[in-house]
Amino acid sequence: MVRDPVERVISWYYYVRAPWYFVERKQAFPELPLPSPAWLRKDYxxxxxxxxxxxxYREGDERPDFAQLTEFFCGQDKKCTGFNTDYALQKAKENVERNYAVVGVLEDLNTTLTVLEHYVPRFFKGAKDHYWNEVQKFSKVNRNIYKPQVPQEVKEIVRKNFTREMEFxxxxxRRLYMQYAALKLPQQEDNCR
Known part of the structure; x- marks a missing residue:
């Protein structure tokens, strides 16, 4: 699954500032110091x-604080590290085409689940119905109430440095939507809930 890279980095920014994150980290690593209140209160x-x-977010910087999509899909080669690099982008695209039947898009779960059901039925048969009938009941469990809205203008500032991440x-x-179109499903199966 992939997610809009800017939305993903904003989510990560607030996730690492959420109270439960530090409780869990402190329990697991008691020797780690707590962050400063100023750092915790800093908004994106x-x-x-x-x-x-x-x-x-500067091209080529190593960012151990969050994983880029291209770096993840690029692989373990040292050339895959570094933010927003052309090598990582090209290798990530190549790896997706070669090694992944489907790469879903978080912002479009209906299409993702439909494609998964048809391309990998052994594992995903009925996934869309299961999600909407069962999993959706728990969707608020993993919501960060400490994450405020970020103005679109700020997202656009950040997006300018995420060129290759956005391209990936x-x-x-596009690949997911082409796979969906290739299914040639009747309209009723395309219904969103």
Whole structure:
């Protein structure tokens, strides 16, 4: 599954500041110091607009704080590390085409689940119905109530540095939609809930 890279990095930013994250980390690693209150209270918009290092995304930088889509799909080769690199993008695309029957898109679960049901029925038969009838009941369990809305203008500032990440995300989306179109499903099966 892939997710819009900018939405993903914003989500990660607030996830690592959520209270439960530090409770779990402190329990697992009691020797680690707690972060400063200023760091915990820093919002993403301020982080981006003030040029805080944490919210700067420069090509080639190693970012151990979050994994890029291209780096994940590129693989373990040392050339795959580094933010937003052309090598990682090209290798990630190649690996998706060669090694993945389907790469889903989080923002379009209906299409993702439909394609999975048809391309990998052995494992995903009935996945869409199961999701909407069972899993959706628990969808609020993993919501971060501490994550505020981030203005679109700030997202666009960040998006300018995510060019290859966005290209890879769009590549995966197009591929998924082409797979869906190839199914030539009747309209009733295309219904969103």
């Amino acid at each position: 918009e301020t982080c981006v607009r003030t040029g805080d290092r944490e919210c700067q 995300y769009e590549f995966c989306r």
